[in-house]
Amino acid sequence: MKKYEKWIEIFLFICATVATLSVFLITFFIFKEGVPILKSYGVFSFIFGTNWSPTNGEYGAFPMIIGSIGVTLGALMIGIPAGITCAVFLAEIAPKSMVKIFRPAIELLAGIPSVVYGLFGLSIVVPFIRIYILPIIQKFHPNAYTSGYSILAGAMILAIMILPTIVSISENAIRSVPSEYKEGSLALGATHVKTITRVVLPAAKSGIIASVVLGMGRAVGETMAVILITGNMPKVPGGILDSVSTLTGTIAMEMGYATPTHQKALFATGIILFVFIMFLNMTATFTMKRMGEK
Amino acid sequence: MVENTKIYTSNILFKKQKVNMKEKIAFILIYAVAFLTIVALLSIIGYVLINGVKYLNVEFFIQEPKSMGREGGIFSIIIGSIYLTFVSIGIATPIGVCAAIYLTEYAKENKLVKLIRFGTEILAGIPSIIFGLFGFVFFVILLGFRWSILSGGLTLAMMILPTIIRSTEEAIKMVPTSFREGSLALGATKWQTIIKIVIPSSISGIVTGIILGIGRAIGETAAVILTAGSSLGVPSSILDPTRTMSVHVYLLASEGLSKEKTFATASVLIILVLCINFLSNVVGNQFMKNTKVS
Numbered sequence: 001m002k003k004y005e006k007w008i009e010i011f012l013f014i015c016a017t018v019a020t021l022s023v024f025l026i027t028f029f030i031f032k033e034g035v036p037i038l039k040s041y042g043v044f045s046f047i048f049g050t051n052w053s054p055t056n057g058e059y060g061a062f063p064m065i066i067g068s069i070g071v072t073l074g075a076l077m078i079g080i081p082a083g084i085t086c087a088v089f090l091a092e093i094a095p096k097s098m099v100k101i102f103r104p105a106i107e108l109l110a111g112i113p114s115v116v117y118g119l120f121g122l123s124i125v126v127p128f129i130r131i132y133i134l135p136i137i138q139k140f141h142p143n144a145y146t147s148g149y150s151i152l153a154g155a156m157i158l159a160i161m162i163l164p165t166i167v168s169i170s171e172n173a174i175r176s177v178p179s180e181y182k183e184g185s186l187a188l189g190a191t192h193v194k195t196i197t198r199v200v201l202p203a204a205k206s207g208i209i210a211s212v213v214l215g216m217g218r219a220v221g222e223t224m225a226v227i228l229i230t231g232n233m234p235k236v237p238g239g240i241l242d243s244v245s246t247l248t249g250t251i252a253m254e255m256g257y258a259t260p261t262h263q264k265a266l267f268a269t270g271i272i273l274f275v276f277i278m279f280l281n282m283t284a285t286f287t288m289k290r291m292g293e294k
Numbered sequence: 295m296v297e298n299t300k301i302y303t304s305n306i307l308f309k310k311q312k313v314n315m316k317e318k319i320a321f322i323l324i325y326a327v328a329f330l331t332i333v334a335l336l337s338i339i340g341y342v343l344i345n346g347v348k349y350l351n352v353e354f355f356i357q358e359p360k361s362m363g364r365e366g367g368i369f370s371i372i373i374g375s376i377y378l379t380f381v382s383i384g385i386a387t388p389i390g391v392c393a394a395i396y397l398t399e400y401a402k403e404n405k406l407v408k409l410i411r412f413g414t415e416i417l418a419g420i421p422s423i424i425f426g427l428f429g430f431v432f433f434v435i436l437l438g439f440r441w442s443i444l445s446g447g448l449t450l451a452m453m454i455l456p457t458i459i460r461s462t463e464e465a466i467k468m469v470p471t472s473f474r475e476g477s478l479a480l481g482a483t484k485w486q487t488i489i490k491i492v493i494p495s496s497i498s499g500i501v502t503g504i505i506l507g508i509g510r511a512i513g514e515t516a517a518v519i520l521t522a523g524s525s526l527g528v529p530s531s532i533l534d535p536t537r538t539m540s541v542h543v544y545l546l547a548s549e550g551l552s553k554e555k556t557f558a559t560a561s562v563l564i565i566l567v568l569c570i571n572f573l574s575n576v577v578g579n580q581f582m583k584n585t586k587v588s
Contacts, residue, residue: 005483005484005485008485009396009400011392012392012393012395012396012400013396013400015388015389015390015392015393015396016392016393016396016397016401016410017410018389018393018455019393019410019413019414019417019452019455019456019459020409020410020412020413020414020417021413022413022417022452022455023413023416023417023420024413025428025432026420026424026425026428026452029428029431029432030424030427030428033427033431081327082327082330082331085323085324085327085328085331086327086328086331088324089324089325089327089328090328093321093324093325094328102328102332104571104575105332105335105336106332106335107571108339108567108568108571109335109338109339111509111513111567111570111571112338112339112513112564112567113512113513113514113515113540113543113563113567114513114515115513115515115540115543115544115547115560115563116338116342116543116560116563116564117338118544118547119342119543119547119556119557119560120338120341120342122547123341123345123553124341160334160335160338163331163335191316191317192317193316193317193320193321214419217419217421220421221420221421221422221423221424222421223421223422223423223515223516224515224516224540224544227544227548228544228547228548248421248423248516251423251426251427252423252426252516252519252520255426255427255430255520256519256520266427267427267431270423270424270427273421273423273424274420274424277419277420277421277424278416278419281415281416281419285415
């Protein structure tokens with residue numbers, strides 16, 4: 001009887017290791033496929049090379065790195081203020097009945113497939129930029145041109161996509177600020193808004209930072225929405241209205257028809273993406289851990 | 295003296311009014327941003343549904359796609375999506391539940407267990423395109439499964455594993471210790487207690503995790519396109535390639551094949567996600583009720 005219980009425990013343990021083994025397997029295979037070309041082509045020329053033309057055997061991933069960073073920063077610039085405001089609204093200001101509508105709505109949006117966001121961007125945001133934003137810019141720079149497929153379009157859609165992450169984690173952080181802090185501040189005569197900006201937000205800082213870092217990871221790793229709206233031009237962009245390729249988009253677009261060397265180069269692109277995301281996620285994890293210890 | 299006090303109080307009053315104004319403006323701003331965000335978010339769902347639902351009819355669901363999806367319905371795509379989802383859930387559920395049982399009921403806090411937890415957390419943060427790359431080189435090429443439901447299902451199973459582990463863990467943790475003690479006191483073994491007491495009491499929490507996993511599997515595009523292909527035929531075996539609804543939306547949108555079919559398919563996706571969300575909320579609430587009563 002006891003023996004068979006022992007076997008069950010071993011079996012359960014094996015199941016528990018599957019996820020961690022998967023991480024090792026994924027890391028191993030991405031690096032195994034990508035490292036050879038990084039070695040033969042040169043890490044430096046791969047990361048900083050500005051020319052990506054697989055047909056000529058040139059693999060400079062710099063345009064894609066800039067593209068990914070560009071859409072991500074843009075998304076953060078829109079997403080952070082909107083997200084934190086929403087979190088403050090939900091945690092501090094909104095009446096309970098409103099929270100009951102808002103929170104499920106935001107949770108629901110986290111579940112909408114990214115390709116749907118892409119479809120929306122493609123049919124609304126891209127034409128909007130071409131038809132309404134371009135003329136405004138042309139008033140100042142007559143030579144400006146954009147097809148609408150641009151960093152700006154990508155940033156706008158990504159900003160919406162990272163909102164659920166930022167809002168839900170920030171809201172939790174704000175809610176876990178001890179009420180004594182708030183009471184103390186209010187007792188000293190500070191107004192509600194002042195209490196929020198001077199006491200609550202600083203106290204919830206690490207949770208908010210973690211939410212932003214996780215949102216950033218989501219934006220960098222997002223593929224299907226970005227691929228439909230950024231134009232997929234592997235060129236270093238000159239402004240936010242230019243088309244770009246992202247790391248993720250290039251992999252998804254070119255994998256289907258790539259020659260063996262080209263495929264290896266895409267895996268090397270995957271390595272850059274992987275390292276970047278791992279760095280972001282670990283930063284978020286450690287920030288949250290520190291928050292928990294406090 | 296009296297006059298002085300008067301001036302003093304009026305000064306305070308004046309200041310107070312000014313502060314109130316500021317406070318009001320800040321509140322209005324917060325409300326405005328929060329509402330704008332919600333409107334922006336909900337308009338995405340609304341826009342896709344309005345443009346898609348009118349094309350939904352019985353033929354759309356029972357006809358096979360013709361001329362690359364430009365005409366006809368999405369019958370084979372629905373079959374493919376269901377098949378792929380079943381395979382991935384079928385693989386991920388037993389492993390995930392067993393892993394969660396181990397982590398909550400058996401694991402002692404040592405380095406190995408910490409590594410397992412850390413690995414599970416990391417796995418949840420890996421972007422889908424990296425899963426796609428891995429699935430492509432490991433399942434499709436190395437193990438020789440080609441572009442198939444099996445390759446796609448295994449890749450998706452890895453992706454949803456952390457979701458299932460996490461929600462099962464949460465559910466098991468909610469089971470009161472007294473239940474376990476009662477069972478053990480009656481002479482049941484640890485495993486009997488788990489199977490007969492712990493799992494039944496946490497079943498709706500586990501089901502919620504599975505439902506969330508289904509949602510993720512249905513919405514996934516990037517990983518699926520690299521591992522399950524994009525063939526339009528009805529799959530006859532687990533080694534056949536297939537196309538899921540999200541992949542269909544992506545291919546139709548990126549190639550501009552048919553606006554009508556794109557939005558129709560996308561609205562089917564959204565309706566599915568809405569149902570899944572609703573279902574997981576209902577089951578989750580049921581779970582909360584059950585644990586409260588006990």
